[in-house]
Amino acid sequence: MIDKFKAKFVEESLDNVNDLEEALFALENDMQSKDLIERIFRAMHSLKGGGAMFGFNHLSDFTHHLENIFDKVRNSKIEVTPDLISLTFSAVDEIKYLLEKGDLTAKDDLDEYNRMMGQIQNFLQGGGPGNQESISASDDNTPAGDSGEKTYLISFIPGEDLLQNGTNPLFLLDDLHALGKGHSIVYTHKIPSFENIESENNYCLWQIILSTNESVNEIKDVFIFVEDECDLSVEELGNGGFEMTPAVEKFIENARNSNTLIKVSDLKVLLNKNETEGKKTEQGQENTETDQGRKKSQLKEHKISSIRVASRKIDELVNLVSELVTTQAQLSVYAEKKGDNDILELAENVQKLSRQLRDNAFEISLIPMQSELMRFQRLVRDLSKELGKEIEFVIEGGDIELDKNIIEHLTDPLLHILRNSVDHGIEKPDERVAAGKSPKGNIYFKAYHAGASVLIEVTDDGRGIDVESIRAKAVSKGMIEENEELSHKEILNLIFLSGFSTRDTVSGVSGRGVGMDVVRKKISEIRGEVTIDSEVGQGTTVTLRLPLTLSIIDGLLVKIGENQYVVPIASIEKIFALDKSQLKDSFNRVVIIDNEQLPYVDMREIFKEEVKESETPQMVLVRHEERRLGLMVDEVLGEHQTVVKPMGRYLTSHEVVSGASILGDGSISLVIDTNRVLQLTSTGKFRGKTKTSKE
Amino acid sequence: MSEQQDKTLLSFRVHDEFFALDAMKVNHILEIPKITRVPNTPRFMKGVINLHGNIIPVVDLRVLMGFSETEYDNDTAIIVITPDDQQDSSLGLIVDMVKEVIEADGIEMKPTVVDMEESHLKNFHGTFSFDNQFVHVIDIEELVTAAEI
Numbered sequence: 132m133i134d135k136f137k138a139k140f141v142e143e144s145l146d147n148v149n150d151l152e153e154a155l156f157a158l159e160n161d162m163q164s165k166d167l168i169e170r171i172f173r174a175m176h177s178l179k180g181g182g183a184m185f186g187f188n189h190l191s192d193f194t195h196h197l198e199n200i201f202d203k204v205r206n207s208k209i210e211v212t213p214d215l216i217s218l219t220f221s222a223v224d225e226i227k228y229l230l231e232k233g234d235l236t237a238k239d240d241l242d243e244y245n246r247m248m249g250q251i252q253n254f255l256q257g258g259g260p261g262n263q264e265s266i267s268a269s270d271d272n273t274p275a276g277d278s279g280e281k282t283y284l285i286s287f288i289p290g291e292d293l294l295q296n297g298t299n300p301l302f303l304l305d306d307l308h309a310l311g312k313g314h315s316i317v318y319t320h321k322i323p324s325f326e327n328i329e330s331e332n333n334y335c336l337w338q339i340i341l342s343t344n345e346s347v348n349e350i351k352d353v354f355i356f357v358e359d360e361c362d363l364s365v366e367e368l369g370n371g372g373f374e375m376t377p378a379v380e381k382f383i384e385n386a387r388n389s390n391t392l393i394k395v396s397d398l399k400v401l402l403n404k405n406e407t408e409g410k411k412t413e414q415g416q417e418n419t420e421t422d423q424g425r426k427k428s429q430l431k432e433h434k435i436s437s438i439r440v441a442s443r444k445i446d447e448l449v450n451l452v453s454e455l456v457t458t459q460a461q462l463s464v465y466a467e468k469k470g471d472n473d474i475l476e477l478a479e480n481v482q483k484l485s486r487q488l489r490d491n492a493f494e495i496s497l498i499p500m501q502s503e504l505m506r507f508q509r510l511v512r513d514l515s516k517e518l519g520k521e522i523e524f525v526i527e528g529g530d531i532e533l534d535k536n537i538i539e540h541l542t543d544p545l546l547h548i549l550r551n552s553v554d555h556g557i558e559k560p561d562e563r564v565a566a567g568k569s570p571k572g573n574i575y576f577k578a579y580h581a582g583a584s585v586l587i588e589v590t591d592d593g594r595g596i597d598v599e600s601i602r603a604k605a606v607s608k609g610m611i612e613e614n615e616e617l618s619h620k621e622i623l624n625l626i627f628l629s630g631f632s633t634r635d636t637v638s639g640v641s642g643r644g645v646g647m648d649v650v651r652k653k654i655s656e657i658r659g660e661v662t663i664d665s666e667v668g669q670g671t672t673v674t675l676r677l678p679l680t681l682s683i684i685d686g687l688l689v690k691i692g693e694n695q696y697v698v699p700i701a702s703i704e705k706i707f708a709l710d711k712s713q714l715k716d717s718f719n720r721v722v723i724i725d726n727e728q729l730p731y732v733d734m735r736e737i738f739k740e741e742v743k744e745s746e747t748p749q750m751v752l753v754r755h756e757e758r759r760l761g762l763m764v765d766e767v768l769g770e771h772q773t774v775v776k777p778m779g780r781y782l783t784s785h786e787v788v789s790g791a792s793i794l795g796d797g798s799i800s801l802v803i804d805t806n807r808v809l810q811l812t813s814t815g816k817f818r819g820k821t822k823t824s825k826e
Numbered sequence: 827m828s829e830q831q832d833k834t835l836l837s838f839r840v841h842d843e844f845f846a847l848d849a850m851k852v853n854h855i856l857e858i859p860k861i862t863r864v865p866n867t868p869r870f871m872k873g874v875i876n877l878h879g880n881i882i883p884v885v886d887l888r889v890l891m892g893f894s895e896t897e898y899d900n901d902t903a904i905i906v907i908t909p910d911d912q913q914d915s916s917l918g919l920i921v922d923m924v925k926e927v928i929e930a931d932g933i934e935m936k937p938t939v940v941d942m943e944e945s946h947l948k949n950f951h952g953t954f955s956f957d958n959q960f961v962h963v964i965d966i967e968e969l970v971t972a973a974e975i
Contacts, residue, residue: 454879738865799862
């Protein structure tokens with residue numbers, strides 16, 4: 132978790148640094164601007180504070196000193212000079228570096244750090260960046276070439292029987308090259324004409340020019356096992372690395388062509404000629420290399436591991452991808468109709484790609500719940516303090532990712548559930564002790580994956596919900612009959628019905644369930660379910676089941692009247708064909724399947740299509756939580772993975788249709804919200820009577 | 827009512843009356859495509875259409891304004907408006923004929939006097955005379971509210 136905060140801190144700090152840089156640029160043009168100085172000071176201040184908090188001690192220290200300078204600037208004790216600005220610019224680079232590296236350990240880094248610190252402190256003492264020269268001079272004392280590197284000429288002249296004991300001379304050469312930078316020359320003049328070749332003999336010899344930090348003995352060690360089978364000489368060519376100049380190349384080429392081994396003295400002369408020049412370029416190169424290394428690391432932090440994008444852009448991307456998927460489906464339909472193999476293959480490839488693209492795009496729109504958890508923690512903490520309760524709040528699975536649109540819809544219901552738990556669930560410490568519990572209450576927040584859904588459980592070990600008082604209340608409100616038989620769970624679920632609990636009953640015995648109807652409504656808006664379980668004295672668990680993403684579902688395509696509709700497969704339990712006779716005798720809209728009585732509705736009736744007796748009606752059995760209902764449709768057309776599109780704000784309050792999807796041929800099928808159908812059926816809205824719509 | 831800020835108006839005919847609305851809110855003008863009926867909606871809500879992959883509800887202005895319905899013909903068109911630039915606010919309006927774009931600068935606007943007993947739209951920005959025809963300027967906000975089911 133801390134790492135995540137750290138990463139976030141770095142990200143935010145980089146924003147700060149950018150701001151700082153921007154302000155510096157502006158300051159360069161307008162050195163008197165108080166506003167800019169303030170801005171710079173502020174940016175440094177937050178870097179310092181954040182750095183200390185997240186364990187970036189070097190960063191914090193460094194910016195602290197830098198901040199001191201600007202504090203003095205702010206109080207007009209130091210004037211802004213070009214020197215100061217340049218110093219700050221290089222300090223900003225160091226800050227970036229520190230942000231990337233965290234606390235420094237490498238010696239080079241520390242040297243650089245201390246050098247910068249020195250400059251800053253000098254500046255603070257009014258000295259300006261004066262010491263710079265002496266320090267950078269000492270830097271030059273260790274020229275890169277003089278690091279013990281030497282160049283040798285190794286002549287390796289194996290005997291003809293080298294191969295017989297299993298030695299592969301090429302491995303030896305590899306070993307040599309591993310010691311440093313080398314250049315091998317192979318001489319093949321000893322290879323006899325073909326008819327005289329003994330296949331098990333070796334006829335080659337080598338010379339290697341090797342630049343290495345290792346000693347002569349190290350080099351000789353490479354040949355330790357073949358010492359007796361070869362002539363070996365290792366001769367020093369000089370200090371420093373070996374540079375392949377055109378002259379040297381030519382020299383080697385000549386040697387190879389004339390089959391005369393290179394003599395150390397000859398090569399030495401040649402190398403010395405190049406030496407002064409060569410060394411210079413070499414050193415220059417190394418310098419630019421380290422420069423580049425540094426620059427690269429500065430560039431690298433612009434390749435931030437994550438970027439922040441306006442969520443609108445992501446919505447747009449997801450939308451476009453959805454369209455692409457739809458268009459691709461059209462292409463597939465067309466390709467199949469055409470039967471042209473080339474087009475079919477293309478369509479298949481496009482399908483593969485667009486699937487991947489779709490998955491990727493949807494993944495992008497997922498964000499971890501973490502961001503919201505802080506609010507929950509605050510709520511529990513503040514509220515429990517206010518109410519004089521002791522509560523331990525445990526969060527599990529905060530890294531679970533959900534569609535950002537879902538998270539947006541989730542926060543309010545979750546806050547509400549938690550508030551209920553703290554307010555009504557957990558008892559006061561003395562009550563808890565009296566009930567034989569520990570004085571400290573517990574609330575567990577747990578999120579985890581279950582198939583294509585995410586489950587979120589909020590459990591408290593508080594007083595629980597008294598089923599009988601709910602029952603009594605429901606009866607008094609006329610929601611259930613006095614002697615209606617209901618299971619424990621069914622009674623508990625009554626609190627989700629709208630109008631069950633109102634403000635004036637907050638202080639009632641059960642006290643719970645305030646606004647639970649709102650919670651359910653909100654959750655079902657994102658196609659989720661909410662269930663509750665509770666034992667008196669033991670506590671309460673509220674479980675939310677949420678889809679991973681909103682915009683795509685597996686659906687079953689059915690035909691009702693003129694239209695095609697999509698029923699989300701997630702809510703379907705079974706599909707079966709019906710015999711007309713089964714319905715004929717059905718009483719009270721119940722059909723018997725597998726010895727089970729199932730209530731059903733005729734979708735034609737619900738959609739006010741002309742009701743006609745179909746010869747082969749089909750039944751789609753849907754389930755929501757504990758309840759099941761058969762939907763009678765004209766025809767089941769097939770499975771259809773589909774992008775659910777909103778129907779615009781004018782139709783959002785539609786009671787049964789929750790969205791629309793575009794089929795392969797461009798036509799529209801409406802998505803049936805089965806949960807709503809179930810709910811409306813249970814309230815008797817669709818049973819027998821037809822609803823009058825606004826006309 | 828008599829104030830009129832809209833600079834450019836799109837005029838169209840519904841039944842035998844002429845209306846206009848702010849042309850800046852108009853996104854598309856379409857011929858009647860296939861309209862998918864949405865069950866359990868008021869009669870004026872004709873259904874939804876697929877416009878470049880977006881689902882757009884379509885309202886028949888004849889029904890909304892209490893005129894009698896007729897068959898669609900070649901002149902019948904859908905004007906797609908986006909009242910607040912949000913995609914989900916897009917709405918298609920079925921009109922009998924799209925007439926023209928009128929620059930409203932300098933046009934004298936008078937209070938609208940029409941008998942709209944049956945109409946869901948009752949408030950207009952005003953009425954002006956153009957080419958010897960009275961044109962009533964529709965209040966898009968009222969239209970949007972009326973179209974919500």
